[in-house]
Amino acid sequence: MNVKYHVRLSDDERSMLEALIKQEKPIIAQHKKRHAQILLAIDENHSPLTREQAAKAFNVKPLTICRLRQRLAEEGLEVAINSKHSRHGGKRKMDGELEAHLIALTCSAPPKGNARWTLNLLRDKMIELEYIDEISRSTIDESLKKTNLSLGRKKNGVFPRKKAPTL
Template identity: 40%
Template sequence: MPKKYIVRLSKCEQEELQSVIKKLKGSSQKVRRAQILLKADASGPNWTDERIAEAFCCRTKTVENIRKRLVEQGFEVAVNGLKRQSAPTPKLLDGEQEAQVIAMRLGKPPKGYGNWSLRLLARQVVELDIVESVSHETIRQTLKKMG
């Protein structure tokens, strides 16, 4: 099947990629992308996607995606990858609320219970108006950070 995205690297781009590979500059993903682009260069080795994938232990779809990214988004994005679009989710509990949850966990459980369960802690945190709503998973993550 003919290639839809043809990689044509300038002399400067080839030198930069060779520098990345030689000095192992950047992440392992960046080095692999550089290797893939050099082998896919139409004016250079011009390997098939299957051969490149086999040589660098990746899928042919990965090679196709790197080719596509080079053609559509440019050299820098193809080598360095895309930056994360969404910011990480904000913390659900602040430091004071976390301290209250930990203190509650270290105290005695309510009457009729032998130990604190995550769901019981979550219920108690809501009942005591520490937070408006919280899941047992958030409580687990908070307690896990405690060590």
Template identity: 40%
Template sequence: MIMGKSKYAVHLTDDQRSFLEGLTHRGKSAASSIRHAYILLHADKPDPEVAAIVRCHPQSVFNIRKTFVTRGLDAALHRKIRDAPPRPRKLDGEGEARLLQIACSEPPEGYGRWTLQLLADRLVELQIVESISIKTVERTLKKRAPAAHQKAVGHPAPRKRELCRRDGGCAGGLPTSV
């Protein structure tokens, strides 16, 4: 079968080849880096054949070749770190501070404590955000201030103290210390 020449032909120097061989033999690097090294070491073969050897999609082989030719060996071995998150954050530092301030304040009349839904509704009501999910509120409280999260959501029910045997059975309840 006659294959056309690839647009991105990989030509490894002796130093690069020995570095890649050392990387694959040591096995101390990330799995993706080792896979990319194998792809580059088999660069003299067609993409589908390399994909079969390395057990990946031929498009992955093409992408690694392209990255090597356009951006170099280091870029081909290591994944690109994302510059910015996929979506802007709902709460910036000021919004998080306001959320913590609200969570630590007295709950609305008729409520014993703040719920996540009440906090989310209050943030929208005060026009801190246009909309926010209770999961975002929970994640922010949990990450920023564990005490505020416990105060907002409440403490878990007290656990019953029991004496357990090695086989997993329980002998019964124990009185709590006063």
């Protein structure tokens, strides 16, 4: 198997990782300890495990091993150990202010000719009102899921009262 990102740790890096692993549990997060163990296991300078062997040994998916290799190569040892997720992710499109506009828009009356707001209508209206240059339906959907808003409800954000049981 051809490996795109190689892990070749220096003696100092190995010593640092080994010291990190020996620290007591409350001091270090478990994902950091696991990342350190994996990096030591796949270090090509010391009889490395293959991706599949490492994945099986540490009970992770082979893709996790690939991503850890990539993070080490592209972002360095500190990020590879400390980060659960790569720093490559883009800036969030929906900040608090934009979410407030979305919620206000969702709670308003839908455009004429429509019984309710749809994700496409919300996206188009937000772009038309110049709240944002472009946004996907899925981003709007994810934002709405974080709230109690439902596009199909008459009174958005308010749960209907349950009838009290009659005795």
